[in-house]
Amino acid sequence: MGNTITEKILMAHAGLSEISAGQLINARVDIALGNDITAPIAIREFRAAGGQKVFDRDKVALVLDHFTPNKDISSAQQCKTVREFAAEHGITHFYEGGQVGVEHALLPEQGIVLPGDLVIGADSHTCTYGALGAFATGVGSTDLAAAMLTGELWFKVPSSIKFVVYGKMPKWVSGKDLILNIIGRIGVDGALYQAMEFTGETILNLPMADRLSMANMAIEAGAKNGIFAPDAITEEYVKPRARRPYKFYASDADAVYSQVIEIDAGKLEPQVAFPHLPSNVKGISQAGNVKIDQSLIGSCTNGRIEDLRIAAGILKNRKASSGVRLIVVPATPFIYRQALQEGLLEIFLNADAVISPPSCGACLGGHLGILAEGERSIATTNRNFVGRMGHPKSEVYLASPAVAAASAVLGRIASPEEL
Amino acid sequence: MIFTGKVWKFGDNIDTDAIIPARYLNTSDPVQLAAHCMEDADPDFVKKMKSGDIILGGENFGCGSSREHAPIAIKASGISCVVAKSFARIFYRNAFNMGLPIFESKELADAIAEGKEITIDSTRGIITVEGSDQQFAISPIPPFMEQLIADGGLMKHIAKK
Ligand code: SF4
Numbered sequence: 001m002g003n004t005i006t007e008k009i010l011m012a013h014a015g016l017s018e019i020s021a022g023q024l025i026n027a028r029v030d031i032a033l034g035n036d037i038t039a040p041i042a043i044r045e046f047r048a049a050g051g052q053k054v055f056d057r058d059k060v061a062l063v064l065d066h067f068t069p070n071k072d073i074s075s076a077q078q079c080k081t082v083r084e085f086a087a088e089h090g091i092t093h094f095y096e097g098g099q100v101g102v103e104h105a106l107l108p109e110q111g112i113v114l115p116g117d118l119v120i121g122a123d124s125h126t127c128t129y130g131a132l133g134a135f136a137t138g139v140g141s142t143d144l145a146a147a148m149l150t151g152e153l154w155f156k157v158p159s160s161i162k163f164v165v166y167g168k169m170p171k172w173v174s175g176k177d178l179i180l181n182i183i184g185r186i187g188v189d190g191a192l193y194q195a196m197e198f199t200g201e202t203i204l205n206l207p208m209a210d211r212l213s214m215a216n217m218a219i220e221a222g223a224k225n226g227i228f229a230p231d232a233i234t235e236e237y238v239k240p241r242a243r244r245p246y247k248f249y250a251s252d253a254d255a256v257y258s259q260v261i262e263i264d265a266g267k268l269e270p271q272v273a274f275p276h277l278p279s280n281v282k283g284i285s286q287a288g289n290v291k292i293d294q295s296l297i298g299s300c301t302n303g304r305i306e307d308l309r310i311a312a313g314i315l316k317n318r319k320a321s322s323g324v325r326l327i328v329v330p331a332t333p334f335i336y337r338q339a340l341q342e343g344l345l346e347i348f349l350n351a352d353a354v355i356s357p358p359s360c361g362a363c364l365g366g367h368l369g370i371l372a373e374g375e376r377s378i379a380t381t382n383r384n385f386v387g388r389m390g391h392p393k394s395e396v397y398l399a400s401p402a403v404a405a406a407s408a409v410l411g412r413i414a415s416p417e418e419l
Numbered sequence: 420m421i422f423t424g425k426v427w428k429f430g431d432n433i434d435t436d437a438i439i440p441a442r443y444l445n446t447s448d449p450v451q452l453a454a455h456c457m458e459d460a461d462p463d464f465v466k467k468m469k470s471g472d473i474i475l476g477g478e479n480f481g482c483g484s485s486r487e488h489a490p491i492a493i494k495a496s497g498i499s500c501v502v503a504k505s506f507a508r509i510f511y512r513n514a515f516n517m518g519l520p521i522f523e524s525k526e527l528a529d530a531i532a533e534g535k536e537i538t539i540d541s542t543r544g545i546i547t548v549e550g551s552d553q554q555f556a557i558s559p560i561p562p563f564m565e566q567l568i569a570d571g572g573l574m575k576h577i578a579k580k
Contacts, residue, residue, distance in 0.1 A: 024563050041447045041487055049574040067445055074445035124485040124509055140487040140513035142573050150577060154563070188432055189479035193508050222479060224508055277432060364441040364484075385436040385483060387459040392440075 002252025004160045005227055006195040009135040009249050013118040014155075021159035021258075029059070031093075031113055032147040033121030035103055035360075036064040036075065039082045041141035042122055046148055054089045055151035061093035061112055061121075062086050063103040066360040068096065071367040101332025101358040104128040104216060104300035109332055111241030115230040115248055120147055125300050125382065127218045131211035132238060133230030133248060138219060158195045158224040159258040161186075165200040167266025172416050174310075175210025176302055176380070176400040178202075179217045180271040182263065184281030192222035194258060197251065202265045203228060208237040209306035216301045217382050220278040270415055272378075273398035276386045284403060284415045294377035295320070295408035296389075297401050298329025298356065299363040302380035305330075305338045307401040312344040314405040314416050315351040321411030326353040327362060327369045351408070365389045371396075378407045420520060420541045420568075422499045423549075424473040428533040429460055431477035435510070438481065438489040449495035452488050456496040470497030473537060475528055477503065481510025490519045500539065502546070502557070504528055515564050518572040522546075523558040530555065 003011065003019065011019040013027040034042050039062055046054075054060050062082050067075035079096065086094035093112050095101070104125050107113045113129040119136035120126065122144040129136035139153070147153045163182060183190070196218045198211075206214075211228050218226025228234075230248040238246060270284040297303070297311050308330060320326035328348045330336035336358060339345050348355055356362070362369025363381045371377055371390030376397065379389065384396035397413060406416040437460040439452055446452065457464040457474075474493065480503035481489060490513045493501065500520040514521045522539060527546055531537070536549035539557065546555040560568075570576040 024561060037444045038485065038487065041491075044447070045574050049578050072445060078445065078447070122485055122487075124483065126485075138485040138509050140485055140490075140509060140516055142487060142516035143512060146516075146573050146577055154573075188482055189505065189507070192479065192505065219509075222482060222507060365436075366441055366444075383434075383436070383483060385434045387440050387442075388436050390442075392459045392462075 001256060002254035004195065004197060004255040005229055005249045005251045006135055006160055006197065006225060007157060009116060009118060010155060010157055019157055021157050023157045025155050025157060026152050027118055027155055029120055029147045029151055029153055030117040031059055031061055031119045032144055033061045033063065033103060033107065033119065033123065033126060034144045035066050035123055036068060036079050036082055037066045038122035038141045038144065040078045042144035042148065043081060043085045045142050045145035049145065049149060051149045054148045057090045058092045060091050060148055061107060062091055063100060063106060064096040065100050065102050066364065067366050068100060068359055069357065098333060102300045102303060102360055105303055105331035108132060108212065109334055111243055114238060114242050114246035115234055116246050120153055124219045125216050127223065127225050128212055128216040128300060130215035130218065130225050130227035131208065133228060133234055135225055135227065137225045158193055160195040160197050161191055161259045161261065162197050162199060162257040163261050163263060165198065165202040165263045165265050167202060167264045169202060169265045169268065172270050172402050173268045174400045175206060175213040177268055177271040178265060179214040180273055180281050180398065181268055183217065183221045183279045186221055188220060188277055188279045189222040191218065194223055196221065196223045196226040198226065198228050204231065207306065208233055209304045213301050217278065220382055270400055270403050272403065272413060273384055275384050275395040275397065278382065278384060278398060287413045290376065290397065290413040292324060292378050292407055292412060293375040294325045294327065294369065294371065295404045296327045296362050296369060296377055296379040296381065297404050298331060299381040300331065301382045302401050303329050303331030305335045307380065308335065308339050308344050311401040311405040312347040314402060314419065315409065316347050318351060318409050320352045320408045324408050324411050326351060326408040327356055328353045329356040329362065330358055332358050362389060378404050378413055380404050421538065422473065423536065423538040424471045424499050426473050426475045426531065426533060426535050426537055427464065427468060428475045428528065429477065432479045432482055433460055433476050434483035435481060435486050435489040436483055439486065439492040444486060444488055447488060449491050452492040453495035456492040465496060468496065468498065471499050474498050474501045476501060477528055478505050480506050482507035485509045487513045487517060490514045490517055494519045502527055515567045516573040518568055520568060524555050527555045
């Protein structure tokens with residue numbers, strides 16, 4: 001009986017020659033990630049357990065991206081705790097200030113996470129790195145503390161759902177629309193405790209940026225991880241960035257899946273997730289007349305250069321509708337610079353956009369774009385829970401950068417086709 | 420372990436933003452977090468509940484973010500344990516890792532009203548409802564997870580090893 005790619009990576013990191021779904025294992029961790037919200041608790045736990053040294057200073061990544069640039073005194077204190085810990089332990093991958101980007105955009109971009117890795121992060125969207133063919137999963141702060149101390153962690157081996165995607169994606173349809181559609185079909189707990197493995201002819205041609213957006217939202221279906229078999233597209237992305245060896249794994253032909261779901265991407269239109277669940281998805285043609293107060297283009301889901309190019313293509317020689325605050329957040333300093341050099345920032349400024357520094361700020365209702373009571377935002381982010389972006393009576397609609405840009409121009413949720 | 424307490428009911432997919440909104444995550448102080456426990460699901464929750472009470476959720480309790488602030492807020496508020504139809508996986512991990520007892524029962528949430536008093540006997544795997552002869556089974560906890568709770572969480576478990 002064969003194994004899935006998820007099982008194979010776990011098996012290799014647990015030093016086992018056999019593995020099956022449901023098994024509890026102890027596995028070696030290649031990268032352990034924390035941020036300014038989750039790392040302080042992990043550091044407290046690490047110290048309380050008498051931790052003197054992290055297991056490997058090259059394998060811990062600490063990224064101060066959530067409430068930064070520090071939004072208030074409490075968040076400044078949290079960052080200080082992490083900064084001091086990073087200095088004390090000589091953490092190689094410590095990012096803040098002008099070097100910081102949104103963690104899940106930053107780590108792949110900098111070649112810190114690689115194919116075949118086992119990555120844990122005290123942040124639920126750690127699953128993003130599955131796009132590279134890594135096993136990557138979100139955990140809590142105590143897990144991070146344990147991994148920083150021992151270099152290992154306990155896992156329950158997940159069963160896998162295989163998604164077979166075929167057909168040519170129509171214009172304006174992206175990886176984001178595909179994953180929103182999938183979450184709409186299976187629900188926010190549709191893949192609970194399971195791996196989501198994305199395969200099929202559409203996936204074979206899917207650019208890395210789209211794969212990252214899709215793996216990013218696996219958690220929104222309750223999944224433990226989302227994963228793509230690495231291929232030539234992966235190699236092209238990873239090769240110039242990697243500074244250590246990496247390994248490609250692939251599922252066996254006779255691997256066992258709990259479910260196989262087929263999707264015809266050729267029939268999709270741009271998708272929008274209505275409040276207050278990422279599964280509350282409608283095609284853009286069914287969206288109706290929803291006026292918006294804000295359009296947020298950014299985040300670990302869609303703040304990459306490819307996303308900004310799409311948004312700029314739509315916003316060129318146009319302006320955000322009066323009454324709409326358009327906020328653009330390049331996800332990393334590297335992306336910010338690329339956008340500058342390509343003239344995209346000029347286009348955004350001309351469109352009356354606010355350009356935010358790389359930060360999680362608005363995405364989690366932290367700062368830099370909070371909604372008031374009754375306000376609505378379209379956003380290229382990944383969550384639209386009650387109160388996610390501000391007041392408990394505000395609303396978030398999730399969509400692609402193309403839809404968010406078109407909506408900013410028209411002042412209501414709209415397809416780029418309408419421009 | 421035996422827990423007896425009054426039940427506060429919540430629906431399906433109670434997410435971590437409802438348990439502890441991100442706007443309060445600029446601290447990890449349990450007391451400050453507890454003051455906002457469940458705020459976006461029920462703004463008066465902290466005022467109404469008493470120490471020892473039990474949260475009863477539906478499917479996928481604790482979905483969303485990995486924030487351990489969520490089980491911390493619940494534990495520090497005085498809630499003794501959480502029963503739900505199912506838990507989101509990171510919340511499930513976090514609860515065991517930090518020693519917050521949680522139990523899965525598919526039937527309980529639909530069978531009883533808010534305010535009922537229940538007793539959970541985790542050793543026998545049974546929930547009884549006060550003033551009635553109703554009984555419900557809880558899903559068994561894997562031995563490793565039981566050990567985590569018994570040791571007082573993951574870090575104490577590792578220290579013991
Ligand atoms: S951009 Fe949003 S979803 Fe991504 S890590 Fe930051 S807060 Fe989380």
